[in-house]
Amino acid sequence: MFHRIERRLARSVSSHLKERYGLDVPVVLEQPRQSRFGEVALPVAFQLAKPWRKSPRAIAEELARELPRIPGVASYEAAGSGYINVRLDRGWYGRALITGFPEEEEAPVDAGKIIVEHTNINPNKAAHIGHLRNAVLGDTFVRMLRALGRRVEVQNYIDNTGVQVADVVAAFHFLEQKSPEEVAALVAEQDRFDYYCWDLYARISAHFQGNPEALRWRQQALHAIESGQGPLAELGRIVADAVMQAHLRTMLRIGVQYDVLPRESEILHLKFWATAFELLKQRGAIVFETQGKNAGCWVMPAAAFSETAGEDEGKIIVRSDGTVTYVGKDIAYQLWKFGLLGKDFHYRPLWRYPDGQTLWVTSDTPGDEPAPVFGAGDWVYNVIDSRQSYLQDVVAAGLRALGFEEQARRSVHFAYEIVALSPRTCAELGIELSPEERQRAYVEVSGRKGLGVKADDLIDKLIERAHCEVEARHPDAPESERAEVARQIAVGALRYFMLKYTRNAVIAFDLQEALSFEGETGPYVQYAAVRARNILRKLQSQGQALPDFAAQLDQAAMARQLAQEDFWQLVLTSSKAGSAIERAVASGEPAHVAKFAFQLAQAFNNFYHAYPVLQEPDAERRTFLLWLTAYFRSELARVLGILGIPVPEYM
RNA sequence: GCGCCUGUAGCUCAGUUGGAUAGAGCGUCUGGCUACGAACCAGAAGGUCGGGAGUUCGAAUCUCUCCAGGCGCGCCA
Numbered sequence: 001m002f003h004r005i006e007r008r009l010a011r012s013v014s015s016h017l018k019e020r021y022g023l024d025v026p027v028v029l030e031q032p033r034q035s036r037f038g039e040v041a042l043p044v045a046f047q048l049a050k051p052w053r054k055s056p057r058a059i060a061e062e063l064a065r066e067l068p069r070i071p072g073v074a075s076y077e078a079a080g081s082g083y084i085n086v087r088l089d090r091g092w093y094g095r096a097l098i099t100g101f102p103e104e105e106e107a108p109v110d111a112g113k114i115i116v117e118h119t120n121i122n123p124n125k126a127a128h129i130g131h132l133r134n135a136v137l138g139d140t141f142v143r144m145l146r147a148l149g150r151r152v153e154v155q156n157y158i159d160n161t162g163v164q165v166a167d168v169v170a171a172f173h174f175l176e177q178k179s180p181e182e183v184a185a186l187v188a189e190q191d192r193f194d195y196y197c198w199d200l201y202a203r204i205s206a207h208f209q210g211n212p213e214a215l216r217w218r219q220q221a222l223h224a225i226e227s228g229q230g231p232l233a234e235l236g237r238i239v240a241d242a243v244m245q246a247h248l249r250t251m252l253r254i255g256v257q258y259d260v261l262p263r264e265s266e267i268l269h270l271k272f273w274a275t276a277f278e279l280l281k282q283r284g285a286i287v288f289e290t291q292g293k294n295a296g297c298w299v300m301p302a303a304a305f306s307e308t309a310g311e312d313e314g315k316i317i318v319r320s321d322g323t324v325t326y327v328g329k330d331i332a333y334q335l336w337k338f339g340l341l342g343k344d345f346h347y348r349p350l351w352r353y354p355d356g357q358t359l360w361v362t363s364d365t366p367g368d369e370p371a372p373v374f375g376a377g378d379w380v381y382n383v384i385d386s387r388q389s390y391l392q393d394v395v396a397a398g399l400r401a402l403g404f405e406e407q408a409r410r411s412v413h414f415a416y417e418i419v420a421l422s423p424r425t426c427a428e429l430g431i432e433l434s435p436e437e438r439q440r441a442y443v444e445v446s447g448r449k450g451l452g453v454k455a456d457d458l459i460d461k462l463i464e465r466a467h468c469e470v471e472a473r474h475p476d477a478p479e480s481e482r483a484e485v486a487r488q489i490a491v492g493a494l495r496y497f498m499l500k501y502t503r504n505a506v507i508a509f510d511l512q513e514a515l516s517f518e519g520e521t522g523p524y525v526q527y528a529a530v531r532a533r534n535i536l537r538k539l540q541s542q543g544q545a546l547p548d549f550a551a552q553l554d555q556a557a558m559a560r561q562l563a564q565e566d567f568w569q570l571v572l573t574s575s576k577a578g579s580a581i582e583r584a585v586a587s588g589e590p591a592h593v594a595k596f597a598f599q600l601a602q603a604f605n606n607f608y609h610a611y612p613v614l615q616e617p618d619a620e621r622r623t624f625l626l627w628l629t630a631y632f633r634s635e636l637a638r639v640l641g642i643l644g645i646p647v648p649e650y651m
Numbered sequence: 652g653c654g655c656c657u658g659u660a661g662c663u664c665a666g667u668u669g670g671a672u673a674g675a676g677c678g679u680c681u682g683g684c685u686a687c688g689a690a691c692c693a694g695a696a697g698g699u700c701g702g703g704a705g706u707u708c709g710a711a712u713c714u715c716u717c718c719a720g721g722c723g724c725g726c727c728a
Contacts, residue, residue: 026668033671043670046708056708080671081708122728163728297726306654306724319726326728389655390723417656417722441720469690489690500676501664504656506721513663513677517690520664520676527690535687583667595665598675609683609692629687651690 001575003582004101005072005093009040009086012070017044020066035569038077038085045082056082072096090568091559097575097631098550098558112378115337116142116414117155119251119258120384122164123243125201125447126194127250127455129509130385130419136498136644137416138383139256140590143642147581153374157333158263158361160240161225162326163218164447168197169225169235170217171204180234187242194246195454197239202450226268248351248359250455254491255644257353259360260374266345266362267333273324275343276332285401286317296320305397315394327391331398338399338407339376347371379410386415386504414588416503420444421453422510429453429511442508453509462490465515466523474650481649488646489523495644496522499594520598522645528601528608529640529647532633535613539626542614549627552620561624566607571628573603574635581642590643597639604632 010027017023025047032041045060052059060078067076067084074089118138121131138154145152159165172178178186187193208214224232244261251257267273277298280286286298298318305315317328335341348367351359360371384392392413399408420442426433431451437443445452466489470482477485497514501507517523536546553561562568580596583589613629616622637647 028668028670030667030670037671041671043709046670049708083671159728294726313724316726321726323726325726386656387722388728391728415656473688473690505664506657508663510663516677518677519690521690523690524676531687531691538687579667587667589667591665592667595675602675605691606693608687609689612687614687651688 001093001097001101001578002572003576003579005088006040006579008070009073012068013042013044016066016068023048032083032085035565037079037083038075038087039572040086040088041079042084042086043082045078045084049082060084089559090562091555091557093575094553094558094562094571095555097571098553098627111151113376114145114150114152114379114381115155115375115377116145116152116381116383117157117337118142118383118414119156119247119256120159121247122162122447123158123160123240123247124164124168125198125243126192127247128445128447128452129455129458130445130452131247132254132455132458132494133416133419133498133507134383134385135251135256136254136495137503137590138381138414139644140495140499140593140642141381141383141414141585141588143644144581144585144590144593147638147642148585153377154257154259155337155374156258156261158240158244158261160244161236161264161268163222164201165236165240166218166221166225167204167208168201168239169232170221171200171207172235172239173221173232174214174217175204175207176200180231180238183235183238187238192246192456194243195456197243198447198450198454201447205448205450228269250459252353253456253459253487254494255646257355257357257359259357259372260347261350261359261361262333262336262345262374263362264329266364267329269364270343270345272332272336272341272343273329275341276328276335277318277324279335279341279402280317280331280398283402285398287314289314300394300398300401304401305393327394327398330391330395334380334395334399334411335402335404336375337377337380338404338410340399340402340404340407344375347374379412380407381412381414383414383416385418387418389413389415412588414503417506418444419507419509421451422508425453425509425511442506453511458514459490459494461511461515462493463487466490466493466517469517470651477650485648485650488648489517489526489651492522492526492640492645493517494522496525496594496597499590499643500598502589502591523651525597525601525636525640526645526647527651528604529633529636530649530651531608532604532629532636533647534650535629536626536633538614546630547623547626549623549630552623553627557620557624561621566610567624567628570603570607570632573600574632577635577639580639593639593642597636597643597645600632600636600639604636 006029010029014027017025028043030041030043032038045056045063048059049056057078060082064076064078064084072089072092074087077085079085116138119131119135121127142152142154172183190196221232224230225236227233286300289295289297289299294314294316297316297320299314299316302313315327316325318324332341345362346364346366347360348363349358349369350361353359382392396408396411399411422442423433423438426443433443463486467482467486470486474482500520562571580593584592611625613625616625640647
């Protein structure tokens with residue numbers, strides 16, 4: 001609500017300056033440092049002071065007198081050395097929150113399709129905390145976009161034919177000497193096959209370290225997987241499929257769903273790369289090197305993606321043995337995402353999510369069920385950690401070199417920093433550190449070393465902790481209910497933890513901190529929502545219905561109640577959810593929504609403590625407080641929904 | 652060597668496009684529950700915004716420079 005009146009105000013001031021003075025300056029709106037200065041501050045007088053050769057204060061006073069009155073604004077006043085402070089009409093504003101804000105003809109939001117690709121875990125081992133950050137960031141960004149009415153498609157790329165899968169295949173075949181049938185049996189009987197692979201991957205990585213000659217196993221497995229023939233290829237299918245499904249289950253635990261899973265095997269089989277290769281050659285985006293260190297390779301010249309790189313620092317796209325690098329395949333995939341490849345996958349439904357949504361996976365043969373149109377986006381966001389920014393630059397440069405300037409501009413690397421482990425947590429997990437590592441603030445996780453915190457382990461621990469708390473507080477509640485509440489609290493704790501940091505902060509993961517439910521945490525925010533609901537529930541359990549707010553709270557009543565500063569501040573904060581979401585989308589920073597949710601929860605907890613709503617003797621005030629509680633609750637629930645955090649029945 | 656990122660309270664981090672007296676959580680200390688259930692609330696202490704120079708009416712924010720740390724720069728992904 002607040003962002004609407006802000007927009008209206010900005011438009012009004014801007015058109016006034018234009019009509020009265022012929023000025024076309026951007027109007028900046030600020031939040032005054034202190035609430036007693038009003039709700040919005042305009043520093044525009046400072047900008048005009050120099051050209052007008054007048055003091056900012058004098059300009060502010062002049063403008064404050066002149067600015068046209070608009071509904072909802074009570075006053076403009078010059079303040080300080082030249083601010084114009086704007087006060088809202090509290091009664092009008094409160095009433096508008098009940099009856100709805102008079103809509104104006106807004107420019108329709110760009111209806112383009114946005115593709116967000118996230119998660120993207122190699123299907124050869126269990127997911128770890130780093131993957132959780134990726135998925136939570138991506139999923140929350142998607143929820144934010146959808147909340148603003150944007151059309152979004154969520155993709156999760158499955159690299160099911162890559163080196164990492166080949167390594168685990170080689171481990172099953174050569175180290176463990178297991179047949180595809182035996183591994184398939186293992187998948188069926190193992191509770192957590194992805195955990196088994198986690199250890200196996202660490203084992204074979206160590207084996208490669210000590211026995212470099214064993215690396216030919218990897219080559220053998222890779223070739224078999226690419227050709228699709230023989231027991232190694234069969235193993236590859238079994239492993240990748242089983243681990244991928246484990247990942248999907250893990251992500252579903254924390255509320256993350258996808259629309260489609262594009263797989264590398266189809267990129268290969270459907271000759272996506274061959275098509276992209278032709279395109280790149282035709283348009284001269286890559287060149288064949290006949291001499292120098294890259295002789296025999298197809299290379300993208302460095303000038304395409306870097307201003308400072310030297311002549312011979314091009315990026316190899318096709319190796320001298322004719323095989324394509326990962327970046328090459330990524331360019332083909334990116335072209336498909338924009339609908340520029342001239343080819344499409346076939347699709348088949350893989351899952352039906354509990355909410356009814358269908359999850360599709362690519363296929364190399366036409367399926368029976370008609371699939372939605374995938375790909376062909378107008379914007380593409382790739383959620384990938386910031387270490388890969390160089391490669392993402394190369395992918396965008398590939399599009400540019402093909403003449404797709406606009407699509408290159410609309411290829412966004414949604415980068416974030418890694419999740420590392422705090423030394424304390426390493427010690428708790430029994431991870432031995434070298435003396436150098438112990439000196440550092442954090443230690444990087446490593447799949448190859450099997451060093452890290454598995455996603456499901458963390459979720460299990462969070463549920464266990466939450467369950468203890470719930471049991472202690474609600475000993476009489478049915479166990480099935482408590483289990484559900486514990487799960488929801490765990491999701492809240494995890495998702496909030498992953499979102500409270502801005503993207504380019506390295507998270508030094510600390511188990512104790514992540515397991516904390518106090519202070520700036522998900523459960524704190526959930527608790528505020530539960531408290532609000534408890535008030536309303538208590539009312540009903542006393543046999544009273546919720547008042548008809550629209551009938552009982554007119555503008556005058558709102559003005560009377562909102563004259564109390566505490567109430568006004570809580571209403572105002574509650575109404576700023578839209579601003580927070582818009583700001584978060586504009587900056588690509590989901591943390592802004594998380595921080596807002598926390599601040600809002602804090603404001604309510606403060607109010608909750610100071611004003612016993614149900615004990616309020618004055619009838620109008622009691623009705624108002626109930627409305628305030630209901631309004632806060634629905635706004636917080638909406639924001640939590642965008643963060644993917646459920647509101648438990650009780651806590 | 653080149654490129655990108657980071658440096659804000661004891662610790663972990665916010666800080667909108669440059670705006671009024673730099674914020675939060677944790678930790679420390681002091682208070683507050685037969686309750687709309689304290690996963691909470693109130694209060695206190697704690698800051699040369701890495702150093703220096705510059706631009707500006709105004710700088711944590713922009714520019715330059717120095718210092719410290721992280722990451723990237725594979726015919727790996």
